[in-house]
Amino acid sequence: MKKISIVTPTxxxxxxxxxxxxxxxxxxxxxxxxxxxIIIDNNSTDETISILRKICENxxxxxxxxNNKNYGHINSPYYGMLQSSGDATILIFADFQxxxxxxxxxxxxxxxxxxxxxxxxxxxxxxxxxxxIRKLYYRFLAKISDTNLTKDTTGAGLYxxxxxATFKSINDPLPYLRGLVSEVEGNIGLIEFDQPKRKxxxxxxxxxxxxxxxxxxxxxx
Numbered sequence: 001m002k003k004i005s006i007v008t009p010t011x012x013x014x015x016x017x018x019x020x021x022x023x024x025x026x027x028x029x030x031x032x033x034x035x036x037x038i039i040i041d042n043n044s045t046d047e048t049i050s051i052l053r054k055i056c057e058n059x060x061x062x063x064x065x066x067n068n069k070n071y072g073h074i075n076s077p078y079y080g081m082l083q084s085s086g087d088a089t090i091l092i093f094a095d096f097q098x099x100x101x102x103x104x105x106x107x108x109x110x111x112x113x114x115x116x117x118x119x120x121x122x123x124x125x126x127x128x129x130x131x132x133i134r135k136l137y138y139r140f141l142a143k144i145s146d147t148n149l150t151k152d153t154t155g156a157g158l159y160x161x162x163x164x165a166t167f168k169s170i171n172d173p174l175p176y177l178r179g180l181v182s183e184v185e186g187n188i189g190l191i192e193f194d195q196p197k198r199k200x201x202x203x204x205x206x207x208x209x210x211x212x213x214x215x216x217x218x219x220x221x
Contacts, residue, residue, distance in 0.1 A: 003034040005086030009077040011042040013094040023100045040065040040080035078175045090158045098156045106158040114189035118157035121195045176217045
């Protein structure tokens with residue numbers, strides 16, 4: 001039986017993480033795959049860490065990495081992916097803006113010979129200003145870059161173990177995942193979805209964190 005690694009980064013997600021773990025467990029009860037759920041926490045200051053410890057006590061499929069400080073929204077998810085051991089790794093976030101119900105579709109596309117399958121937003125509930133700044137940035141980056149960057153993706157999706165092995169060999173200390181995956185894999189599958197509102201809690205992204213991510217992408221590509 002093939003094994004799927006689910007990787008979820010967290011920072012102050014006390015309202016969401018327990019329900020997310022339960023939903024993922026329910027999805028895997030419907031399909032014929034083993035799984036591990038790796039949660040990498042960026043040193044949360046709320047009750048997230050204590051909740052994660054309790055989840056681990058009751059569910060051996062859940063593994064938790066607790067960072068000794070907040071390493072940021074770029075490094076932490078990527079490092080979590082590098083710790084995965086599955087035949088494929090799925091990056092999915094804790095805010096339910098990536099529906100866990102898409103997991104079987106991701107696996108089906110992978111089994112159909114796509115080494116990378118990314119989730120592509122058709123629509124979202126983002127702030128109007130940020131949404132349009134993001135679109136302008138992606139258009140600009142696409143024009144100046146030699147890499148064929150995918151549009152409206154955040155890194156959420158599935159990565160074959162061979163792609164994860166390539167990431168490990170690159171040893172990039174500050175990866176821009178969206179660009180990196182386009183460099184190492186030409187045949188990327190896309191699954192469109194409508195991005196729902198955040199379920200509970202507050203988003204950790206703001207204009208400044210998005211500028212930080214944008215500058216990493218600009219410098220590298």
